[in-house]
Amino acid sequence: MTEPSDIRAGRPIPTGSSFELFAWFFMRVSGVLLLLLALGHLAVMHLINSIHTIDYDFVAERWSGDWGMFWRSYDWLLLSLALLHGSNGLRTILDDFIRPGGWRTFWMSVLYSATFIFLAVGSIIVFTFSPL
Amino acid sequence: MEARFKILRTPPDPKEKPTYVDYTVTAEPTDRVLDALLEIKGTIDGTLTLRKSCAHGVCGSDGMRINGANRLACKVLLKNLAQPIVIEPMKGFRVIKDLVVDMDGFFAKYRAVRPYLVNDEPPPPAERTQSEADRARFEDTTKCILCGCCTTACPSFWSDPDFAGPASIVQAHRFIFDSRDRAAEERLDILNGKEGVWRCRTIFNCTDACPRGIEVTRAIGEVKRKQLYRKI
Ligand code: SF4
Ligand code: SF4
Ligand code: FES
Numbered sequence: 001m002t003e004p005s006d007i008r009a010g011r012p013i014p015t016g017s018s019f020e021l022f023a024w025f026f027m028r029v030s031g032v033l034l035l036l037l038a039l040g041h042l043a044v045m046h047l048i049n050s051i052h053t054i055d056y057d058f059v060a061e062r063w064s065g066d067w068g069m070f071w072r073s074y075d076w077l078l079l080s081l082a083l084l085h086g087s088n089g090l091r092t093i094l095d096d097f098i099r100p101g102g103w104r105t106f107w108m109s110v111l112y113s114a115t116f117i118f119l120a121v122g123s124i125i126v127f128t129f130s131p132l
Numbered sequence: 133m134e135a136r137f138k139i140l141r142t143p144p145d146p147k148e149k150p151t152y153v154d155y156t157v158t159a160e161p162t163d164r165v166l167d168a169l170l171e172i173k174g175t176i177d178g179t180l181t182l183r184k185s186c187a188h189g190v191c192g193s194d195g196m197r198i199n200g201a202n203r204l205a206c207k208v209l210l211k212n213l214a215q216p217i218v219i220e221p222m223k224g225f226r227v228i229k230d231l232v233v234d235m236d237g238f239f240a241k242y243r244a245v246r247p248y249l250v251n252d253e254p255p256p257p258a259e260r261t262q263s264e265a266d267r268a269r270f271e272d273t274t275k276c277i278l279c280g281c282c283t284t285a286c287p288s289f290w291s292d293p294d295f296a297g298p299a300s301i302v303q304a305h306r307f308i309f310d311s312r313d314r315a316a317e318e319r320l321d322i323l324n325g326k327e328g329v330w331r332c333r334t335i336f337n338c339t340d341a342c343p344r345g346i347e348v349t350r351a352i353g354e355v356k357r358k359q360l361y362r363k364i
Pocket of ligand 3: 187189191193194204206207
């Protein structure tokens with residue numbers, strides 16, 4: 001088999017890891033979970049309670065007491081799934097629209113850093129928060 | 133009837149710019165685009181360059197963009213087209229001249245998925261039999277004629293020439309789902325990478341382009357699912 005030299009022709013298909021498979025699967029699973037979590041969130045925040053009564057005390061109370069750990073986990077799951085789902089979607093878009101090279105590396109770095117920072121800050125707050 | 137054409141002519145010298153050239157020929161409404169192109173080549177401009185062979189939708193050599201959609205010139209009737217009929221080479225491959233594109237990479241990817249029966253078990257006395265149901269499993273993808281219309285209609289391929297492309301996945305599907313074949317794992321490995329099935333974003337352009345009516349995106353989806361089930 002001769003290797004095509006022209007860039008437009010592309011090189012033969014490389015074989016590799018299953019990362020893309022898991023990323024693809026994660027998008028489907030997290031999509032379904034996010035839908036359920038978001039509906040639950042909507043019901044609690046907007047239907048059962050009203051945004052006019054939700055304030056610091058409401059959240060502080062919800063995050064403590066017997067159900068505290070449940071709501072913290074709920075909110076953390078919502079946060080982390082939404083972040084990872086969104087950033088993986090953005091990764092795909094960058095992959096599609098920016099050719100390999102400096103700019104792609106730059107934007108990927110921005111994306112990965114932002115994801116990491118938001119995830120870290122969010123997790124720290126959700127799990128170390130203690131009411132005043 | 134008069135058939136007016138606007139054909140994108142690309143000179144073989146990459147330094148010269150491609151240009152649209154107008155041609156008008158008299159033809160029957162039931163003539164095919166290929167007939168008209170050959171009329172132009174035969175009576176107006178002999179330098180117009182295109183590939184064709186069977187002229188019956190079987191060999192897959194005259195895939196091109198006709199009014200913006202990838203079609204076989206020998207399968208489209210003039211009466212079904214808005215005029216002027218715009219003819220361009222398939223998009224995403226390097227153009228060699230006019231409507232002739234470089235398909236070396238396309239066929240390299242085709243060969244990479246091992247598009248032939250692989251089975252090292254000793255052959256039975258007569259033949260390797262297969263039930264009707266097992267045969268029906270991959271009937272759709274046996275119809276591929278490797279015209280390249282699907283791959284060059286795929287936005288993922290336009291943006292990434294290294295993407296395996298729908299055609300090679302269709303060819304792999306043909307053997308992955310063949311009960312007599314034993315190399316499914318190997319083909320799935322080849323198509324598991326970033327440039328394999330996961331580059332497909334389910335845009336359905338390929339299904340729309342296929343002159344053989346193959347449900348290309350469905351075939352790709354089946355290969356994706358098979359990847360998933362074998363890893364998870
Ligand atoms: S369905 Fe997949 S392979 Fe087909 S055109 Fe869309 S991205 Fe390309
Ligand atoms: S799947 Fe259809 S469009 Fe693609 S190469 Fe085969 S026959 Fe052509
Ligand atoms: S010339 Fe053979 S498919 Fe059109």
